[in-house]
Amino acid sequence: MSQYHLDYLEQLESESIHIFREIAAQFERPALLFSGGKDSITLVHLAKKAFAPGKIPFPLMHIDTGHNFPEALEFRDWLVKEVNATLIVRKVEDTIKQRNLTEQKGKFASRNWLQTYTLLDAIEEFKLDCCIGGGRRDEEKARAKERIFSVRDEFGQWNPKLQRPELWNIYNGRIHKGENVRVFPISNWTELDVWNYIRKEKIDLPSIYFSHEREIIEHEGQLIAVSGFIRVDDTDVVQKKKVRYRTVGDMTCTAAVESNATTLDEVINEITSTRISERGETRIDDKVTEAAMEDRKKNGYF
Amino acid sequence: MDLLRFITAGSVDDGKSTLIGRLLYDSKNILIDQLEALERSTKNRSDGSVDLALLTDGLRAEREQGITIDVAYRYFSTPKRKFIIADAPGHVQYTRNMITGASNTNLIIILVDARQGVVEQTRRHSIIASLLKIPHVIVAINKMDLVEYSQDVFNNIAIEYSEVAKQLGLNEVIYIPISALNGDNIVDRSENITWYDGKPLLELLEEIEIDHDINLDDARFQVQFVIRPQTEELHDYRGYAGKVVSGIYRKGDKVRVLPQDIETTISKLEAGGKEVNEVFAPQSVVIQLSDDIDISRGDSIVKTDDLPNVSNELEVLLCWMDEKPLQPGNKYLLQHNSRLVKAIVRNIEYKLDVNTLQQQVPEGSVRLNEVAKATIKTASSLVYDSFARISANGSAVLIDETSNSTVAAVLINS
Structure with a gap:
């Protein structure tokens, strides 16, 4: 093999950096949607590399449901300082009040669906023409068919019928006023690629990605952290277990997995041997209907 | 792997x-x-x-x-x-x-x-x-x-x-x-x-x-984004960020900036924020040059001993991808990697039957899924190679300026 050869992670990295630079050049007001999860942390790392030695030329934006893991928030604030980025936070709580929205009820009442309202308001408030997201095509089948540059109408809707052909490495981000583009720089990465890249680049992660002791209840085979955001019934058995998180979303809709993995190597070993997909294992919301993501995407979801 | x-x-x-x-x-x-x-x-x-x-x-x-x-x-x-x-x-x-x-x-x-x-x-x-x-x-x-x-x-x-x-x-x-x-x-x-x-x-x-x-013989690079931190310690820093389209670049290489047609040398190369001695396709890198030249997005940096074509008249194959047919004489935007220029499709020489490879006399417009040989004139010069030689530097798309849709794949012949 020649010395002029990129391995698969280097190729993916180069593709993502290329996409980030296209974003910075083509859009006037982009923002990176930052959730505190490993995919968006990877995005920040790639953005940093894309524009070094300059700083990241767009803000990070956190659509805050108020249901975060405290560890993820702490990490967010640390990372923002570390990379010298600008952070915008917009709270779902405020949108609920301003717009008099009805919250979900029930045991795991989630604000996941309501995030869309806050996001669309924030897009309008900051006149964003591009939102950068950490979506990957291996996550599920609606994403598998979405472009890297995904044009949304004024309502934030994805229209699968009107996707632009995306040819070679040429990205067409031209839009009409009021439209915006969601760009997914790590579209072609799989979950394992992200983990391997995090290991290779020694990227810091929030502590909840590693094994720790936590009070949980078991619900339909999934382990949910006890917190003020979920309802613990008399019939629930609260147990202490050693767990880690495979994805980090809201405390109401992210499940933990039992694990003793305290290092990246151990986490990657566990993921490699797991035979359940990331969303299937840890996202409570995706089990509802087969087309859950498709529906949310069409309604302006990330 | x-x-x-x-x-x-x-x-x-x-x-x-x-x-x-x-x-x-x-x-x-x-x-x-x-x-x-x-x-x-x-x-x-x-x-x-x-x-x-x-x-x-x-x-x-x-x-x-x-x-x-x-x-x-x-x-x-x-x-x-x-x-x-x-x-x-x-x-x-x-x-x-x-x-x-x-x-x-x-x-x-x-x-x-x-x-x-x-x-x-x-x-x-x-x-x-x-x-x-x-x-x-x-x-x-x-x-x-x-x-x-x-x-x-x-x-x-x-x-x-x-x-x-x-x-x-x-x-x-x-x-x-x-x-x-x-x-x-x-x-x-x-x-x-x-x-x-x-x-x-x-x-x-x-x-x-x-x-x-991947072609590692002919060095091609197009500027995507100019990095200018303008901070105190990086006051004069000016880096040209882009992906190496093909070939290899080394520190000290004599290069020509096109279409401006100015010669200079590579003073520094960076990949992932670290200084390196050489870079190659398809790495995303930053190039610094020893002279202050006015360079912006879409300009090319190539080696002086291996030059691409520079022209505003192209012979191309167009693969039409839009419901709205191509009207000869219509203006479009042409995007060649990161370079965006106004373009006009002038002459449709023939349509190519993709079932038989036969050339057909063009009648009327070119429709969705049709392939046609055409001439394109661009408002300013493109720096390109034929698709057959360096595909990554010989491909482009046409964009409808009114709908913003990508309407055609463009394979440049010459």
Whole structure:
């Protein structure tokens, strides 16, 4: 093999950096949607590399449901300082009040669906023409068919019928006023690629990605952290277990997995041997209907 | 571990979805919950057994509206390679779909039904593969179980296809007899096809040499973004960020900036924020030059001893991808990597019949899925090579300025 050869992670990295630079050049007001999860942390790392030695030329934006893991928030604030980025936070709580929205009820009442309202308001408030997201095509089948540059109408809707052909490495981000583009720089990465890249680049992660002791209840085979955001019934058995998180979303809709993995190597070993997909294992919301993501995407979801 | 991108091409009933499902399934890239979902949806249908084609099934919107999105991407890996499959549906708008899916691939698997042999679709897929210069071609002769695994059937199809390949200039075509449904020659050697002494499909995909798919001889670089931190310590820093399109650049190289046509030298190279001595395709890098020159997005930096073409008149092949037909004389935007210029399509020389390669006299406009030879005039000069020479520097798209849609793939001839 020649010395002029990129391995698969280097190729993916180069593709993502290329996409980030296209974003910075083509859009006037982009923002990176930052959730505190490993995919968006990877995005920040790639953005940093894309524009070094300059700083990241767009803000990070956190659509805050108020249901975060405290560890993820702490990490967010640390990372923002570390990379010298600008952070915008917009709270779902405020949108609920301003717009008099009805919250979900029930045991795991989630604000996941309501995030869309806050996001669309924030897009309008900051006149964003591009939102950068950490979506990957291996996550599920609606994403598998979405472009890297995904044009949304004024309502934030994805229209699968009107996707632009995306040819070679040429990205067409031209839009009409009021439209915006969601760009997914790590579209072609799989979950394992992200983990391997995090290991290779020694990227810091929030502590909840590693094994720790936590009070949980078991619900339909999934382990949910006890917190003020979920309802613990008399019939629930609260147990202490050693767990880690495979994805980090809201405390109401992210499940933990039992694990003793305290290092990246151990986490990657566990993921490699797991035979359940990331969303299937840890996202409570995706089990509802087969087309859950498709529906949310069409309604302006990330 | 490296990365292979491939596309599968086949007509509707050639078993393309089954093949992809089989590759994912047999290489153990289907996870339990996905399998459960698969079994659930199989139960909702009538026949009972797990239908591998469902793994690549569409969205509800597609089922309800009877549409197919042009391309879906699938991912799997083995200990040897990571694979990205561009899965383009087989029917009506095939030219558009296939070009969208194939534009970034190293390899194409052309599926042929053993009972049908080489048909019009096969010919069309092969013509597109040759237009797009896909480096590697595998002809998978499928449904061998339905022709009693006959060696004669296989040989006859291979002979028939080699004529097509010869005509199109497709080199080093690999032929393989398979049954995607039964898993013959997909991951393991088939016990039913003892006369075939080649490798099973997955092994071929793992081992095909792809290092030479990237041109490392002719150095091409286009500026995507100018990095100017303008901080105290980096006051004078001016870095040209972009992806090396082809070739290798070294510190100290004499370069020419085009289309300005100014010579200078590379003073510093960076990759991922670290200084390096050389960079190569397809790395994303930053180049610094020893002279202060006015350079912006879309400008090219090339070596002085190997120059590309610089012109504002191009001979091209256009693959039309929009419902709205091309009107000769209309103005469009042309995007060549990161360079965006106004363009006018002047003259349509002929239309190319993608089933026969015959040149037809152009009548009226060029419509969706049609391929035409045309002349384009651009408002300012492009720095390019022919698609045949350096595909990554000889490809572009046309954008409709009023709808903002990408309306055509452009392959530059000269």
